[in-house]
Amino acid sequence: MSNAAIKLSTADVRRDTVVASAITVFAQTGYLGTSVASVAQHAGISPAYVFKLFPSKELLFVTALDHCFELVRAALEQGAATSKDQTPEAILYAMGEAYADLMADHSLLMLQVHAQSAASVPEIGAALRKGLRIISMFAKTRSQASDDAVQLFIAYGQLCHLIVVTGLDSDTSAWARMITAGIRHP
Amino acid sequence: MSNAAIKLSTADVRRDTVVASAITVFAQTGYLGTSVASVAQHAGISPAYVFKLFPSKELLFVTALDHCFELVRAALEQGAATSKDQTPEAILYAMGEAYADLMADHSLLMLQVHAQSAASVPEIGAALRKGLRIISMFAKTRSQASDDAVQLFIAYGQLCHLIVVTGLDSDTSAWARMITAGIRHP
DNA sequence: CAAAATAGTGAGTGATTAGTCACTCAAATT
DNA sequence: AATTTGAGTGACTAATCACTCACTATTTTG
Numbered sequence: 219m220s221n222a223a224i225k226l227s228t229a230d231v232r233r234d235t236v237v238a239s240a241i242t243v244f245a246q247t248g249y250l251g252t253s254v255a256s257v258a259q260h261a262g263i264s265p266a267y268v269f270k271l272f273p274s275k276e277l278l279f280v281t282a283l284d285h286c287f288e289l290v291r292a293a294l295e296q297g298a299a300t301s302k303d304q305t306p307e308a309i310l311y312a313m314g315e316a317y318a319d320l321m322a323d324h325s326l327l328m329l330q331v332h333a334q335s336a337a338s339v340p341e342i343g344a345a346l347r348k349g350l351r352i353i354s355m356f357a358k359t360r361s362q363a364s365d366d367a368v369q370l371f372i373a374y375g376q377l378c379h380l381i382v383v384t385g386l387d388s389d390t391s392a393w394a395r396m397i398t399a400g401i402r403h404p
Numbered sequence: 405m406s407n408a409a410i411k412l413s414t415a416d417v418r419r420d421t422v423v424a425s426a427i428t429v430f431a432q433t434g435y436l437g438t439s440v441a442s443v444a445q446h447a448g449i450s451p452a453y454v455f456k457l458f459p460s461k462e463l464l465f466v467t468a469l470d471h472c473f474e475l476v477r478a479a480l481e482q483g484a485a486t487s488k489d490q491t492p493e494a495i496l497y498a499m500g501e502a503y504a505d506l507m508a509d510h511s512l513l514m515l516q517v518h519a520q521s522a523a524s525v526p527e528i529g530a531a532l533r534k535g536l537r538i539i540s541m542f543a544k545t546r547s548q549a550s551d552d553a554v555q556l557f558i559a560y561g562q563l564c565h566l567i568v569v570t571g572l573d574s575d576t577s578a579w580a581r582m583i584t585a586g587i588r589h590p
Numbered sequence: 591c592a593a594a595a596t597a598g599t600g601a602g603t604g605a606t607t608a609g610t611c612a613c614t615c616a617a618a619t620t
Numbered sequence: 621a622a623t624t625t626g627a628g629t630g631a632c633t634a635a636t637c638a639c640t641c642a643c644t645a646t647t648t649t650g
Contacts, residue, residue: 335567350570
């Protein structure tokens with residue numbers, strides 16, 4: 219009975235679909251701006267059943283955020299694995315490309331932006347910190363790059379978020395091009 | 405109430421105090437998480453009068469955000485002026501120091517974070533874009549640094565926001581020190 | 591088949607809040 | 621003194637929303 223062979227109960231399957239809907243909807247309207255009812259509607263079930271699957275809106279958001287960071291980590295791993303050159307710089311660059319690809323639909327990016335705004339909710343702040351720790355440590359240990367290079371990697375990730383949030387990627391003015399130059403804006 | 409000591413303020417003075425309160429309170433609880441009543445309470449007036457001074461919560465937030473960016477720009481200007489060395493690199497560094505000083509109480513920093521989360525409200529997104537344009541262009545023209553250096557300046561600003569939002573500045577673990585190294589965390 | 595367990599919902603409740611409106615009172619103006 | 625102007629408020633309204641609960645329907649099991 220390996221883990222992969224375990225047949226998920228329908229409640230567990232439902233939970234997964236609700237988390238997927240939560241990522242999409244929370245990414246669109248943020249933590250406070252999203253009603254549990256709208257997540258339920260996106261998932262095709264009643265609001266009452268969402269509360270059966272997740273005890274609170276807060277925990278639903280945290281679960282979605284945890285899942286988001288796991289997807290990011292997996293993407294970085296995949297990116298590193300497909301890097302031609304296995305030097306630290308090349309690996310970090312490949313991770314950046316993989317990150318940009320993953321952010322292409324903006325959902326996982328916007329969820330992180332909204333999480334930062336909601337970080338004063340203790341559980342959300344903790345989840346954000348944990349996700350950042352996972353990403354930072356994975357980038358460091360997998361690439362073996364210098365601390366400075368990893369810091370820069372994270373900083374450019376944040377710049378990427380700003381670019382998307384402000385819509386600068388489709389702004390051709392000189393100042394906007396200065397900010398977005400060389401960034402694979404998703 | 406017959407109290408001759410009560411001094412009525414002019415509407416313009418009142419508007420300024422309300423904007424100051426709005427910066428503080430919106431910074432604490434975000435755009436959707438802040439009621440106009442709580443801003444009114446902080447300013448010591450009734451909610452109804454806030455709506456007399458500002459036609460909507462949205463416009464109150466935008467006014468506060470505009471003011472925030474003007475304060476940032478003024479701080480950068482002051483920082484640049486007090487830079488010993490007037491090389492581009494030194495000026496940009498002095499601006500970074502001035503920015504860190506200005507963000508010391510976190511209000512102007514958190515307001516920007518919340519604005520990013522609320523940027524899908526068209527007027528808020530526009531104000532954010534305008535503020536970023538003002539800051540970027542001022543940094544560029546005043547320092548005469550390269551485009552890349554200015555981009556890095558903005559990216560590290562965003563990293564600074566992340567550090568504060570996650571409370572990493574008071575985290576002494578190895579990974580946290582890697583992210584915060586060399587950053588004047590406000 | 592009967593019974594137990596599990597999936598799922600309709601119909602609420604109580605709290606919050608953006609915005610309105612009719613109003614009061616102090617101060618300036620005539 | 622009388623009038624006008626502008627500062628400021630109390631008391632609403634209509635909507636939204638997190639969360640609950642009593643309930644039904646379906647599936648699994650003994």
